Amino acid sequence: MKHQRRKIRRTAEDKVMDTVIFILMTLILLVTLYPFYYVIIISFNDGVDALNGGIYFWPRKFTLANYQQFLSDAKWLHALLISILKTVAGTTLTILFTCMVGYGLSAPNLMFRKFYNVVLLVCMYFSGGLIPYYLVLNSYGLLNTFWVYVIPTMFSTYYCILAISFFREIPYELYESARLDGAKEIRIYTSIVLPLSKPLIATLGLFAAVGQWNAWSDTAFFAPGKKSLRTLAFLMRDVITKNQVDVTSKAAMMQASRYGQVTTTSVQMAAMIITILPIVLVYPFLQKHFVKGIMLGAVKG
Amino acid sequence: MKMKMEKSQRMRTFKRQLPLHGFVFAGLIFLLLFSLIPMAGVIIAFEDYDIKAGLTGIFTSQFVGLKHFKAFLTDRKFPILMRNTLCISVLKLIFSFPLPIIFAIMISEMGGKVYKRVVQTVSYLPHFFSWIIVSGILFTFFSTNTGVVNEVLLKLGAIDKPIPILMDPKYYYGLAVFSEIWKETGWGAIIYLAAIAGISPTLYESARIDGAGRMQCIRHITLPSIKGTVAILLILAIGGLFGSNFDQAMLLGNTMNLSRSEILEVFIYKIGLGQGRYSFAAAAGLFQSVISFILVLSANAVSKKVSGSSLF
Numbered sequence: 001m002k003h004q005r006r007k008i009r010r011t012a013e014d015k016v017m018d019t020v021i022f023i024l025m026t027l028i029l030l031v032t033l034y035p036f037y038y039v040i041i042i043s044f045n046d047g048v049d050a051l052n053g054g055i056y057f058w059p060r061k062f063t064l065a066n067y068q069q070f071l072s073d074a075k076w077l078h079a080l081l082i083s084i085l086k087t088v089a090g091t092t093l094t095i096l097f098t099c100m101v102g103y104g105l106s107a108p109n110l111m112f113r114k115f116y117n118v119v120l121l122v123c124m125y126f127s128g129g130l131i132p133y134y135l136v137l138n139s140y141g142l143l144n145t146f147w148v149y150v151i152p153t154m155f156s157t158y159y160c161i162l163a164i165s166f167f168r169e170i171p172y173e174l175y176e177s178a179r180l181d182g183a184k185e186i187r188i189y190t191s192i193v194l195p196l197s198k199p200l201i202a203t204l205g206l207f208a209a210v211g212q213w214n215a216w217s218d219t220a221f222f223a224p225g226k227k228s229l230r231t232l233a234f235l236m237r238d239v240i241t242k243n244q245v246d247v248t249s250k251a252a253m254m255q256a257s258r259y260g261q262v263t264t265t266s267v268q269m270a271a272m273i274i275t276i277l278p279i280v281l282v283y284p285f286l287q288k289h290f291v292k293g294i295m296l297g298a299v300k301g
Numbered sequence: 302m303k304m305k306m307e308k309s310q311r312m313r314t315f316k317r318q319l320p321l322h323g324f325v326f327a328g329l330i331f332l333l334l335f336s337l338i339p340m341a342g343v344i345i346a347f348e349d350y351d352i353k354a355g356l357t358g359i360f361t362s363q364f365v366g367l368k369h370f371k372a373f374l375t376d377r378k379f380p381i382l383m384r385n386t387l388c389i390s391v392l393k394l395i396f397s398f399p400l401p402i403i404f405a406i407m408i409s410e411m412g413g414k415v416y417k418r419v420v421q422t423v424s425y426l427p428h429f430f431s432w433i434i435v436s437g438i439l440f441t442f443f444s445t446n447t448g449v450v451n452e453v454l455l456k457l458g459a460i461d462k463p464i465p466i467l468m469d470p471k472y473y474y475g476l477a478v479f480s481e482i483w484k485e486t487g488w489g490a491i492i493y494l495a496a497i498a499g500i501s502p503t504l505y506e507s508a509r510i511d512g513a514g515r516m517q518c519i520r521h522i523t524l525p526s527i528k529g530t531v532a533i534l535l536i537l538a539i540g541g542l543f544g545s546n547f548d549q550a551m552l553l554g555n556t557m558n559l560s561r562s563e564i565l566e567v568f569i570y571k572i573g574l575g576q577g578r579y580s581f582a583a584a585a586g587l588f589q590s591v592i593s594f595i596l597v598l599s600a601n602a603v604s605k606k607v608s609g610s611s612l613f
Contacts, residue, residue, distance in 0.1 A: 013514045021407050025420050028404075031483070032423050035438045038449065042441065053452045097327070104324030111315055116325055123336040129586030130566075131573045132342025132359070133335075139356035140334070155331045185320035214431030217548065221574060233433055237552065240437045265447065272437050279429050287422060291491060 036276070043067070043273050047266030066270035069262045076235065076271065082146075083232040087212040090150040094208040095201055097154045102163030103189050108172065124157035130221070137222060146229060148222040153212070159204050166200040167193065202289035210279060232275055239268050346370070346584040352577065369584035378568065386564045389477050389550075390542040397482045398538055401489030402531060406523055408490065409497045410515065421494075424487025435484055436552035439476070443467050467553070473561035476553060481546065496530040497523060532610035540597030543589055565589050 042050055046061035054060070070076050105116055127133070134143075142148040170193070178188050194201070219234035242264075315322070341360070346369055348362040373379060404424070411417045427435070442449050445463035454460045466472045504522050513521070547566040554562030565585065573582025597612070605611040 011514065013516065017410065017515055018412060021410055022416075024407065025411065025416070029420060029423055032427060032487070035442065039438060039441065051447060053447065053449075056449070097331075100324050101328030101331075104321040104328070107318065107321050109314070110318060110321060110325075111311070112322075116329070119329060119332060123332045126340055127336065127590075128339035128342045129583060129590060130569060131579050131583040131586055132345060133339040134574060135345070135350075135352065135359060135579060136335075136339045136342055136356065138352065139359075152335050155328055155335075157332075160328070185324070189324075210429050214429075214433070216431070216433055217551075221570070224574075233431060236437070237433050240433060240440060241552065241555065265441075268437060269441070272434055276430055276434055280426070283426065283429060284422065287425070291495075 039269050039272055042266060043269035045266070046261045047263035048261055050266055051263065063261060065262050066266045067274075069267045070270045070274065073267075076232070078228070079230050079232045079235045080274070082229060083213060086146070086149040086231060087209050090153055090212040091205055091209040093150055093154045094156065094159065095204055098156055098159045098204070099163050099194065099197065099200070100189060101155065102160045103167055103193050105160070106164045106167035120157050120160065124161075134221060142222070144223050144226045144229065149212070149218055149229075153208070156208075159207070162204065163197075163200060166197060170196055199289045199292060202286045203292070206282070206286045206290055209282075213275075213278065232271070236268070236271055236275065239264060239271070343583060343587050343590075345580050346587045348580055350580045350583075352579060365580075369581045370588065372581060373585045373588060378563075381560065382563060382565050382568050385561055386543060386545050389474055389545050389564065392474055392478045393481055394538055394542065396478050397486065397489075398535070400482060400486045402493055402527070404486055405490035405493035405497060406519055408494060409523070410519070421487070424490070426487070427484045428488035430484075432484075432546075432548035432552045435480055439480060439553065440467065443476075465557075468555070468557040470558040470561040473553070473558045477546075477549060477562075480549065480553065492534065493527055493530060496527040500526045528608060529610040532604045532608045533612060536597065536600040536604050536612055539600035540593055542596055543593040 038056075041055060041057070041059050043066050044062055044064070045055055045059040046063045047066060049061040104110070105113070105120075110116075128136075137143055137148060137152065142151065174192055174196075175188055178192055183191075214233055216231065216233040216237045219229065219231050220237075223229040338356075345359055345362065347364060347366060349365050349368075350358060350362045354362055408417060408420060411420070441447070443451065443464075443466040445451055445465050445468070448463070450466075451460070451463035455463065464472075466476060500522065505518055508518050508522060543565070545564045545566065547564075547570070550562055550564045550567045551570075554567065566589075569582045569585050569589075572578050572585070601611050
């Protein structure tokens with residue numbers, strides 16, 4: 001499409017537009033990336049030194065102390081462990097369970113499909129709100145247990161609709177021939193459907209994993225009473241909101257720093273980098289899949 | 302067709318499909334436990350519910366009618382909550398709704414393939430970071446004693462003393478809208494990019510041959526082609542007017558700017574889970590849901606009339 005367009009003579013308008021767009025896009029790139037870059041350099045800078053300001057492009061007093069401090073703090077490490085466990089377990093359960101239901105619903109000529117769809121849509125558009133949800137989870141005995149992170153998130157109507165439209169694209173003959181060969185449905189699901197659904201799994205996996213990893217309100221709502229269940233996100237929220245109220249002066253911050261060269265802020269920067277690192281590492285590989293996945297939902301949903 | 306099907310044949314189909322129904326049934330059980338029962342639980346908004354009453358108590362507690370709704374509507378915080386919730390949402394609708402459209406059009410007009418990909422990849426990225434990270438970044442940039450922005454402005458002599466952007470209530474609305482734009486504009490553009498990609502290139506080619514400039518192409522081809530997508534997303538956005546961003550309000554809000562940052566959802570959380578006034582908080586939540594629902598329905602009806610696009 002672009003090649004053909006180039007054949008048409010470039011007018012002055014074209015040149016002006018190209019330049020304006022190029023400049024704007026570069027500005028957008030800078031505004032998006034610089035904050036992250038800034039957090040990175042502060043996380044590698046001596047904490048007390050950073051309080052004097054003036055660091056914009058690279059660390060002034062390079063140190064790994066902030067990361068060492070983070071990694072030697074049992075509280076942060078435990079939170080990191082909980083976050084990893086919850087993300088891995090939660091994402092796996094969500095994908096396996098939601099796709100299984102989606103596979104069931106994707107079968108053509110499924111009886112009672114209308115009824116199933118109505119239930120699905122009602123559950124997608126309506127909810128009882130936070131309070132009834134909390135009370136129900138409470139009565140199931142899920143509050144303040146690890147399960148509250150992974151069981152209520154096992155199924156998502158939105159993901160299920162994505163899965164259904166994806167499974168409909170798989171040629172139905174594949175299932176039929178497997179059935180003729182005597183394969184059980186659960187086996188068709190695990191050895192035909194799932195292996196053929198890598199783009200879907202990548203999309204749902206990314207969404208579910210990011211959701212689990214980033215969530216702090218599930219801890220705040222449903223597991224506030226247990227220190228051992230605190231996640232990285234929750235702990236970070238604690239530190240940031242405490243820091244945010246600028247009641248502590250610079251001098252107080254320097255004095256309060258027990259470790260000489262790190263401050264709560266500089267360790268927080270290291271924690272932020274550690275939190276976003278997994279997302280940044282995985283994301284570029286999944287990007288092409290999730291863009292497709294979103295379209296699927298946009299067209300059919 | 303189905304009506305004519307023999308009973309025995311229906312039984313056979315059902316039997317053959319049994320494992321599939323099993324899969325679906327597992328999902329239904331889940332939805333019953335974690336979606337439908339909580340939905341029925343809104344009934345506590347009309348009761349005096351005590352948490353000791355457990356699950357059955359939800360349906361058997363003392364019925365008190367609209368008592369909690371009256372209490373909520375006459376609460377001295379009610380007008381403040383309404384103002385904040387609506388002002389922030391309306392400002393977001395005005396400022397951050399059109400930006401993804403403009404951004405998507407600009408991306409689609411970009412020539413260089415590699416640079417285009419880089420811009421897209423980078424612009425989606427902030428969407429995947431939590432509001433915690435974003436609030437941490439905002440703190441490092443705008444705090445009064447260590448923030449970069451205040452530091453640079455002070456050095457340049459543009460201001461005499463640091464601006465308390467994170468603390469002063471009068472900056473909160475701007476902060477909320479700005480941070481939303483920064484985080485979500487790139488992601489919001491995805492859907493418009495898809496709509497634009499679906500436009501036939503021959504339309505542009507013939508327009509160019511007929512002597513149309515690029516701005517004219519955007520005005521007469523791109524914009525009309527994505528009108529339907531815009532309408533649908535606008536309906537959704539209007540439906541969301543009453544449900545602001547809980548994470549954002551909890552993380553950017555603090556004791557200093559509470560008069561502007563406290564929105565309905567924050568209030569429900571604090572009153573309900575913090576103070577244990579479950580029935581009262583559930584009433585506030587139900588109030589919010591009902592208004593949101595009315596908003597979606599009306600936006601849908603208006604859009605159907607004006608542009609012919611609608612959700613349902």
